[in-house]
Amino acid sequence: MTFAISRRRWLAGAGALAATPVLADTATPDLQPVLDYVQGQKTTGFLIVQNRRILVERNWPLPVDAANFRLAFTYGPAPDGALLEDVASQQKSFVAVLAAIAIDKGLLDVERPVSDYIGSGWSKASSEQEQAIRVIHLLTMSSGLNEAFGYVAPAGDRFFYNTPVYAVTKRVLAAVAKAPLEKITHDWLTKPAGMTNTAWRQRPAALVVPGNATGLVTTPRDIAIFGQLVLDGGLARDGRRVVSKEALSALFVRSATNPAYGRLWWLNGGVETIRAGGVRTPGQLIPAAPADLVAALGAMDRRLYVVPSRELVVVRTGQAAIDKDFDQQLWLRLAKALG
Numbered sequence: 001m002t003f004a005i006s007r008r009r010w011l012a013g014a015g016a017l018a019a020t021p022v023l024a025d026t027a028t029p030d031l032q033p034v035l036d037y038v039q040g041q042k043t044t045g046f047l048i049v050q051n052r053r054i055l056v057e058r059n060w061p062l063p064v065d066a067a068n069f070r071l072a073f074t075y076g077p078a079p080d081g082a083l084l085e086d087v088a089s090q091q092k093s094f095v096a097v098l099a100a101i102a103i104d105k106g107l108l109d110v111e112r113p114v115s116d117y118i119g120s121g122w123s124k125a126s127s128e129q130e131q132a133i134r135v136i137h138l139l140t141m142s143s144g145l146n147e148a149f150g151y152v153a154p155a156g157d158r159f160f161y162n163t164p165v166y167a168v169t170k171r172v173l174a175a176v177a178k179a180p181l182e183k184i185t186h187d188w189l190t191k192p193a194g195m196t197n198t199a200w201r202q203r204p205a206a207l208v209v210p211g212n213a214t215g216l217v218t219t220p221r222d223i224a225i226f227g228q229l230v231l232d233g234g235l236a237r238d239g240r241r242v243v244s245k246e247a248l249s250a251l252f253v254r255s256a257t258n259p260a261y262g263r264l265w266w267l268n269g270g271v272e273t274i275r276a277g278g279v280r281t282p283g284q285l286i287p288a289a290p291a292d293l294v295a296a297l298g299a300m301d302r303r304l305y306v307v308p309s310r311e312l313v314v315v316r317t318g319q320a321a322i323d324k325d326f327d328q329q330l331w332l333r334l335a336k337a338l339g
Contacts, residue, residue, distance in 0.1 A: 030337045031056050037333055041301070041326060042066075044318035045082050045220035049228060050338070051311045059083070059220070062319075069319050072204055073300075078197045078219045085317050086203065086215035087223070089276075090304060092166060093296030094189070094216055094226065096139060096264035098173055100247035101188045107176040110136040117172045123165075125151035138169045139263040140255040147210075159258035161276040166264070167212035181214070193229050193236045195222040220315045223296075227306045227313035230294070252294050260285045268293035288331035301326050310338065 031048070038046045039060060048055040059082045062070055075084040102108035108117075113131050115122065123130045123145055133155040137143045144153040147164050170181050177184045182200050190198045198218040229236060234243040251263040259270030268284045269291030275281070276297075284291065289305070296304040300320040306313055314334065323329050 028055075034330070034333045034337050037330065038316060041321035041323055042319035043316055043321075044085070045315065046317075047220045047224050047313075047315040048334075049224050049313040052228070057220070060318075066319060069300075072206065073215075075201065075217050078221075080197075080219065080221055082219040082221060083317070084197060084217050084219060085302070086201065086217050087302045087317065088215070088298035088300060089163065090223070090296045090298035090302050091216035092264040093304070094185070095166075095169055095173070096251050097226075097230075097243060097248070098185060098189060099135075099139060099169065099263070100243045100251060102173055102176055103247045103250075104244050108135065108172070110134065110139065114138060114168060114172060117175045118168070122168060122171075123149040123151075125149070129155075135169070135172060136263075138166060138172070140257065141166065141261060142255065142257045156256065159255070159261065159274050160278070163209050164211045167209070169264075170212075170214075189226075189242065190222075192240055192242050193225055194238070195225050198222045198226075220317050223304050223315045223317070224313050227296075227304050227315065230306050231308060231311065231313060262294070266295040266297050268295070286327045286331050288328050288335055303327070312338070 035046070035056065035058060039058070043060060044062060045059050047057045062074070062083070073086045078084050099108060099110070103110070111134055114133050114135055115130055117135070120127060120130060123133070125133070125145065129144070129151050133143050133145070137155045141159050141161050142156050143162065143165050144151060144155045144157055145162065145165050146152050146160070147162055149165065152160070173184060174181050185200065189195070195218070198216065200214045201217045203213055203215045225237065229242060230248065233245045234241055234248045236242050251265050252267060253262055254267060254270060255261050258274045260267055260273035266285055268286055268289050270284055271282070273281050273283065273285050285295070286293065290307045290309055292309050293305055293307045295306070300318070301316065302318070303314070303316040
């Protein structure tokens with residue numbers, strides 16, 4: 001009963017969602033192979049929303065042998081029974097939406113140099129090289145810096161997945177808003193969107209990436225609400241506008257240096273993919289998935305997939321999947337189950 005009431009609250013009365021909640025405590029036979037697969041992949045949370053209806057929602061406990069993961073990435077249970085987890089680099093896509101909101105507010109111009117917002121000397125590049133690095137280069141992973149902030153290439157010249165340099169975006173947002181990242185995340189995004197279990201947390205020392213000491217802690221349901229916001233063109237569940245369609249759409253324009261990457265979002269359907277580790281492969285990010293899929297991807301296979309053509313949001317949290325081809329294998333099963 002508690003589970004059903006909680007699910008009803010997720011859907012009820014929302015301007016951008018179905019007025020009549022659809023409960024799916026038991027998966028349809030077509031979805032059972034999908035559930036069997038994800039459960040066997042060290043998954044803690046899995047949720048599918050299609051046409052604003054929850055098709056399936058499952059939360060599984062961590063096994064006893066997951067002590068290290070529990071200490072490093074989890075923060076206890078949320079009210080809905082899901083684990084509160086640091087979702088690793090999924091945070092980047094949330095920050096991208098915050099940047100889009102800052103653009104809407106007239107606070108941020110991505111074509112301006114980063115140093116215009118946080119001052120000079122933030123990198124180890126020369127003054128001239130640093131001045132050429134614009135905010136858009138942080139958002140598209142094309143700053144030309146290495147992870148130690150040293151100059152490697154001209155800004156905008158190549159894609160290099162660089163978490164320490166990405167984290168400068170957080171500093172830029174705090175500077176333009178004249179408020180801590182925690183406050184603007186709450187005021188601009190999580191509160192208006194109806195995300196009640198999402199916040200920044202200081203990471204354990206062993207997990208701290210230089211310059212990126214905070215992790216975004218959230219739940220599958222809050223991630224799904226965020227995905228639905230993207231799917232609905234920036235509208236919250238109550239119909240209020242959180243981010244403009246124009247600023248949101250700009251996040252999903254393919255960057256010049258990687259067809260599979262926009263502004264801190266991964267994009268399917270490109271002719272080529274350069275992955276986080278630098279491996280370049282022909283074809284799209286996930287061959288089995290729809291070409292219009294966009295994704296917020298985090299380490300250990302934390303996933304948010306949004307597919308506009310299918311009105312579909314899929315969320316997966318948990319430990320690293322056993323299957324090294326997890327994305328492809330999951331989408332082979334999803335495509336069969338959902339048609």
